Amino acid sequence: MKILVPIKRVVDYNVKVRVKADGTGVDLANVKMSMNPFDEIAIEEAVRLREAGIATEVIAVSCGLAACQETLRTAMAIGADRAILVESDVDLQPLAVAKLIKAVAAKEQPQMVIFGKQAIDDDANQTGQMFAALTGWPQATFASKVVVANGMATVTREIDGGAETLEFKLPVVVTTDLRLNEPRYATLPNIMKAKKKQLDTLKPADLGVDVTPRLTTLKVMDPPKRGAGVKVADVKELVAKLKNEAKVI
Amino acid sequence: MTQLLVIAEHDNASLKAATLNTVAAAQKIGGEIHVLVAGSGCASVAAAAAKIAGVAKIKLADAAHYADQTAENVAALVVSQAAGYSHILAAATGPGKNMLPRVAALLDVAQISEITAVESQDTFVRPTYAGNAMATVKSADAVKVITVRTTGFDPAAGEGGSAAIEPIAAAADLGLTKLIGREITKSARPELGAAKVIVSGGRGLGSGEKYHQVLEPLADKFNAALGASRAAVDAGFVPNDYQVGQTGKIVAPQLYFAIGISGAIQHLAGMKDSKVIVAINKDEDAPIFQVADYGLVADLFQAVPELVAELG
Ligand SMILES: Cc1cc2nc3c(=O)[nH]c(=O)nc-3n(C[C@H](O)[C@H](O)[C@H](O)COP(=O)(O)OP(=O)(O)OC[C@H]3O[C@@H](n4cnc5c(N)ncnc54)[C@H](O)[C@@H]3O)c2cc1C
Numbered sequence: 001m002k003i004l005v006p007i008k009r010v011v012d013y014n015v016k017v018r019v020k021a022d023g024t025g026v027d028l029a030n031v032k033m034s035m036n037p038f039d040e041i042a043i044e045e046a047v048r049l050r051e052a053g054i055a056t057e058v059i060a061v062s063c064g065l066a067a068c069q070e071t072l073r074t075a076m077a078i079g080a081d082r083a084i085l086v087e088s089d090v091d092l093q094p095l096a097v098a099k100l101i102k103a104v105a106a107k108e109q110p111q112m113v114i115f116g117k118q119a120i121d122d123d124a125n126q127t128g129q130m131f132a133a134l135t136g137w138p139q140a141t142f143a144s145k146v147v148v149a150n151g152m153a154t155v156t157r158e159i160d161g162g163a164e165t166l167e168f169k170l171p172v173v174v175t176t177d178l179r180l181n182e183p184r185y186a187t188l189p190n191i192m193k194a195k196k197k198q199l200d201t202l203k204p205a206d207l208g209v210d211v212t213p214r215l216t217t218l219k220v221m222d223p224p225k226r227g228a229g230v231k232v233a234d235v236k237e238l239v240a241k242l243k244n245e246a247k248v249i
Numbered sequence: 250m251t252q253l254l255v256i257a258e259h260d261n262a263s264l265k266a267a268t269l270n271t272v273a274a275a276q277k278i279g280g281e282i283h284v285l286v287a288g289s290g291c292a293s294v295a296a297a298a299a300k301i302a303g304v305a306k307i308k309l310a311d312a313a314h315y316a317d318q319t320a321e322n323v324a325a326l327v328v329s330q331a332a333g334y335s336h337i338l339a340a341a342t343g344p345g346k347n348m349l350p351r352v353a354a355l356l357d358v359a360q361i362s363e364i365t366a367v368e369s370q371d372t373f374v375r376p377t378y379a380g381n382a383m384a385t386v387k388s389a390d391a392v393k394v395i396t397v398r399t400t401g402f403d404p405a406a407g408e409g410g411s412a413a414i415e416p417i418a419a420a421a422d423l424g425l426t427k428l429i430g431r432e433i434t435k436s437a438r439p440e441l442g443a444a445k446v447i448v449s450g451g452r453g454l455g456s457g458e459k460y461h462q463v464l465e466p467l468a469d470k471f472n473a474a475l476g477a478s479r480a481a482v483d484a485g486f487v488p489n490d491y492q493v494g495q496t497g498k499i500v501a502p503q504l505y506f507a508i509g510i511s512g513a514i515q516h517l518a519g520m521k522d523s524k525v526i527v528a529i530n531k532d533e534d535a536p537i538f539q540v541a542d543y544g545l546v547a548d549l550f551q552a553v554p555e556l557v558a559e560l561g
Contacts, residue, residue, distance in 0.1 A: 026377075117496070123377055125362060129349075130350045133352075134355075158489045163431070179489055215359050215387065215389070216389065218372065218386065218387055220382050220385070221382075238543055242527070
């Protein structure tokens with residue numbers, strides 16, 4: 001079976017973003033960009049399924065700027081076999097991306113699509129579920145374990161009170177949580193090999209998808225700042241402050 | 250008049266508190282509020298929802314195939330009920346995050362995730378970049394599909410209402426998924442989302458054994474919930490549902506203890522709206538001290554037992 005893995009290029013998780021003074025967005029000039037960490041976990045899971053002989057091919061797909069090619073090369077260095085870029089400089093929102101991935105899936109006919117559960121820039125946590133709804137596939141979100149055998153997937157997923165295990169007929173949508181696996185580092189030889197792997201580029205219009213944004217960002221502001229706190233000398237002072245100053249005990 | 254539909258969160262027996270925060274967000278938007286209860290044998294949930302102040306009607310879909318509240322079946326039901334509603338809301342908790350984007354996609358509208366404030370009927374504030382950039386977004390869609398960050402809205406009163414309960418027909422069972430089992434973490438403590446006091450531990454605790462040995466007595470003093478950083482969960486000290494942060498649970502208790510937690514932005518994203526934050530860390534430069542109201546630079550293995558003793 002083929003596995004499709006949609007990936008997003010985002011601000012690196014180590015960067016503390018800065019809101020622009022004019023309130024139009026965050027400052028992305030000279031900021032380090034990386035693959036969304038949950039998507040790295042998704043690629044790793046797909047590659048492991050191929051290494052285990054369950055998947056036959058892993059295809060990474062990204063929707064966005066031409067610069068996403070770099071992110072797709074990283075995916076191929078981790079082990080994806082080939083990649084597809086749906087190139088657009090429009091602000092692609094989750095619904096539009098779900099439609100683009102659906103159109104790609106219609107061509108590629110994967111039996112599984114593994115998304116990251118959320119992108120760490122917009123923190124939306126929507127695209128996998130939206131793709132599942134549009135295709136009518138079942139969804140296994142926030143997955144911490146995926147087992148595929150006999151045309152069935154058994155997925156353990158993180159829920160608010162613990163975990164649950166569900167069984168699905170393929171094809172299925174999986175979205176990754178942090179505990180699913182620990183992605184490998186791309187080695188230098190694999191980075192070199194990835195440069196020669198196939199990367200096709202399409203446009204949303206080639207796929208017949210209208211990607212017009214539905215949400216307009218009116219302004220972006222800093223979150224409310226917490227007043228500076230104090231360091232206490234010892235436990236006694238801490239308890240006294242909690243009692244007399246904060247009045248929480 | 251505008252009509253809004255709130256999806257109740259429940260376990261077939263009781264209504265979850267997050268529903269009250271979601272209703273509060275709906276009240277801020279304004280209009281006639283209906284609450285949808287989808288479950289199996291969940292009459293008691295509908296009765297509880299009917300008492301929420303400010304709710305006009307409860308729609309109750311009671312059918313065997315809603316027992317596990319799978320996203321596929323519940324979303325199909327919500328879509329079948331969607332006509333006439335300008336807003337459809339659910340809490341931004343596990344079930345809501347799982348299910349509601351399906352509703353949005355099936356209605357061909359955007360979802361506005363995790364709103365923390367309402368500016369008008371079509372304009373909302375939501376955190377992005379781990380809460381480091383608050384975006385005000387305006388929706389151009391006919392129906393606004395919204396998840397609500399519970400910490401952004403004080404709960405609506407759970408008593409005082411007397412909404413009518415209207416049974417509605419179930420949608421077809423899609424039969425797409427089968428639940429094999431659930432492992433619910435057993436605890437006599439309050440849920441993280443509902444606790445007034447939270448005691449959270451990080452990698453500094455060193456092991457699961459020490460996590461419990463050191464933190465349980467402190468949590469006992471306050472009937473507190475226990476939380477954790479990602480590092481503590483990844484290391485297996487505690488189950489995944491303890492994780493507080495950008496990609497775990499978002500909490501805002503009266504009092505939050507961060508013990509042996511460095512204060513990475515992903516952790517801060519989940520707790521920095523707490524009323525009072527106490528940090529205990531042996532590294533005086535740990536970023537957690539930048540958000541802590543009270544910081545104690547100390548070895549936690551000494552300071553925490555001392556604190557327990559001092560609290561008496
Ligand atoms: C995609 C992504 C999502 C993430 N989501 C989350 C999330 O939701 N929540 C989250 O928490 N993290 C999240 N993280 C991880 C985050 O970046 C940090 O790695 C994590 O929060 C660190 O946990 P920690 O503070 O326990 O560990 P560390 O950073 O290792 O800190 C341990 C602290 O303990 C202190 N310490 C050690 N021993 C003692 C002692 N004896 N006494 C006192 N202090 C001591 C140290 O000084 C140190 O400050 C995410 C990361 C990524 C990439």
